[in-house]
Amino acid sequence: MDPLNTPVRLRGHATWLLGQASTQGHRLIGERMHAAGVTSRSYYSLLVALAESGPTSQADLGRRIGLDRSDVTAVVTDLEERGYLERTPDPADRRRNLVNLTDSGAKFLGELDKEVVAAQATLLEPLSPEERDVLLGMLGRIVEHHTGLRVSGTEER
Amino acid sequence: MDPLNTPVRLRGHATWLLGQASTQGHRLIGERMHAAGVTSRSYYSLLVALAESGPTSQADLGRRIGLDRSDVTAVVTDLEERGYLERTPDPADRRRNLVNLTDSGAKFLGELDKEVVAAQATLLEPLSPEERDVLLGMLGRIVEHHTGLRVSGTEER
DNA sequence: CGACCAACATTGGTCGTGCCAACAGTTGGC
DNA sequence: GCCAACTGTTGGCACGACCAATGTTGGTCG
Secondary structure, eight states: OOGGGOOHHHHTOHHHHHHHHHHHHHHHHHHHHHHHTOOOHHHHHHHHHHHHHOSBOHHHHHHHHTOOHHHHHHHHHHHHHTTSEEEEEOSSOTTOEEEEEOHHHHHHHHHHHHHHHHHHHHHTTTSOHHHHHHHHHHHHHHHHHHHOOOOSSSSOO | OOGGGOOHHHHTOHHHHHHHHHHHHHHHHHHHHHHHTOOOHHHHHHHHHHHHHOSBOHHHHHHHHTOOHHHHHHHHHHHHHTTSEEEEEOTTOTTOEEEEEOHHHHHHHHHHHHHHHHHHHHHTTTSOHHHHHHHHHHHHHHHHHHHOOOOSSSSOO
């Protein structure tokens, strides 16, 4: 790519800028994740969701992070083989697998988390702390508006 | 996806918000493009680049919009079959194809442009005009910082 | 109680996009 | 005149998103 000659009309569109910025962010995260031994971002999302909710079914995990059930199966299988989580049949509902985060899984998530947070800082480097807040706020409103998700305003007060 | 239960830790990350916002933007554009008879965003990018530069080689087009030479070939072939552009061998350099935008191609680009601009407005709906400028400015700085592209500050002065 | 529909986990497949490798033809510099 | 670099083209791989079918279990309604 030759960024210096990108068409002016493209550079001015919000969708193009968002796509570029998103790509850069995913690139930064991808590099750090790969160094930590993980190839896909889904792994991190799934572990985060699991840590936040406690033991849950795979379907629930998938719904919360926007991952298809079939893909959840693959990720869970891989993470289970690494010893980061366990599958146990739910005694209350034998259709479900109760997915459980192990100690080493929690530790691994901690490492990934450090990488992810560091990637955020690198991505937002050219912005001041105040600007970063403004940016996150506006992005949150956009996402909220188009998905129904409540992103901002939940932390404080 | 169940956006209401997305893990809090994910929702706060800039990369996640950017990814979601970018996805929404691409979805909006995709819908409108599909209605206009085009399946991929590359078509629009390529036509824009071509309109801005005048007749050029395929390699040049690809470099400017970040598309691989092989993929450029496919898009150009398709657009040529639709009559939106023409391939003519460059007499000055027989390796190259001079790609030329036809009248109907320019007209088609005009239609696509309307859709794309409308999609921007829909995406940024929850933001005031001033906020949109701020957002585009910050995104531009991020992209510029990580790619070397000069996005902002070129129009005015 | 039995019949029916919905949800679960799993397997297997499709599709779009980005990217790389190889190729033959061509150019320009040394 | 030679060799490195470039061009367009074909073919392929990888990855993510997505969908369909299957066997199993849960809940509901007659």
